[in-house]
Amino acid sequence: MKEYKIAVVGLGAVGREMLATLERSTLPISEVVPLVRRNEGEVIEFRGQMFASKLIEKGSFKDIDIALFSAGEEASLILAPMAIEEGAVVIDNSNAFRMNADVPLVVPEVNPADAQRHNGLIANPNCSTIQMVVALKPIHDRFKIKRIVVSTYQAVSGTGYQAIDELKQQMGAFINEKEIPCNVYPHQISLNVLPHIDKFMDNGYTKEEMKMFNETKKIMGDASIQVTATTVRVPVIRCHSEAVNIETEKPMPDVAEIKEIMAQAPGVVLADDVENNIYPLALDCAGKYEVFVGRIRKDYTIENGLNMWVVSDNLLKGAALNAVQIAELLVEKDWVKPSSDKKISFAQ
Ligand SMILES: NC(=O)c1ccc[n+]([C@@H]2O[C@H](COP(=O)([O-])OP(=O)(O)OC[C@H]3O[C@@H](n4cnc5c(N)ncnc54)[C@H](OP(=O)(O)O)[C@@H]3O)[C@@H](O)[C@H]2O)c1
Structure with missing residues (x-):
């Protein structure tokens, strides 16, 4: 069974709940990569393994399958396009892309099918x-x-x-x-x-x-x-x-x-x-x-x-849990790969 490498961007109130929710989830995860802008090297215990937080830099998303973002709108605007370019599928908690026509806005209990038509980015709605x-x-x-x-x-x-x-x-x-x-x-x-x-x-x-x-x-x-x-x-x-x-x-x-x-x-x-x-x-x-x-x-x-x-x-259904449920949906339905080569228009 394929195992996924998952990045968590931003270790604030939501980011820490994301790590805890991922740990409790049934997602097959080979590695979590906590990405931060400061306090590099914080050790996170996850399913019995230790992972240290890393500073975000060019190439951080190169071998990441799914990146869960909760670092705020400013960070998402800059880092999400970079993560997509480097091959990760981004699930973003900020307000940056929610109303972008190229970006599905998903609550798995309500509109799960919308997740299928993603082009590398899915937005998590407002709590x-x-x-x-x-x-x-x-x-x-x-x-x-x-x-x-x-x-x-x-x-x-x-x-x-x-x-x-x-x-x-x-x-x-x-x-x-x-x-x-x-x-x-x-x-x-x-x-x-x-x-x-x-x-x-x-x-x-x-x-x-x-x-x-x-x-x-x-x-x-x-x-x-x-x-x-x-x-x-x-x-x-x-x-x-x-x-x-x-x-x-x-x-x-x-x-x-x-x-x-x-x-x-x-x-x-x-x-x-x-x-x-x-x-x-x-x-x-x-x-x-x-x-x-x-x-x-x-x-x-x-x-x-x-x-x-x-x-x-x-912090859970309003943020971390909904994002993890979107990741679970992508994995379960085999929708992790973007549905097309269409580039998201970030100018909207
Ligand atoms: N809290 C909620 O209930 C909720 C619900 C839905 C959506 N959201 C959204 O989720 C996002 C995070 O919210 P939060 O409540 O977790 O905020 P928070 O507790 O203030 O945490 C934000 C974290 O992001 C980090 N960060 C900021 N800029 C960064 C960058 N460029 N690179 C890496 N990390 C960066 C901050 O680092 P430092 O520690 O260095 O400052 C902080 O740890 C926001 O967009 C918010 O609107 C939150």
């Missing part, structure tokens, strides 16, 4: 979009979603390891009545709620909100779905929570049937028993692979409306 489309795809397939109104409650780990440190430092400083350090966000995040994720656009939305609008259409393969989002950072370390309201074209069945659909949906766990105070909670979902759905109820203000609460681990 808040991934968990929402996993939960909504089975409903869209049956009742056709016309409009989504979503408010997110996003964990600080979505910003990376520096934001996790900052939240911890701010909590310590508050308890010890010290001055609260504030470097990562424009405002204190501990004991606070910031309606601001990524930068503001000219239309008044944040880039994160526009990612949910654009990426949902591309992943679902349906440009008619309307999405309006308010994305909010909350002082939680792991797991994004979302209040999702949908309106469908076809009449929806009663809530019991929707719950049944959710219980059967790939990658979804139904956690909905309000009589016993059971609903998805960030603390419970941290470290888990699935998307958790609860608080399902009809929206009585419109004809075909539904509300739900969706929680998932942003």
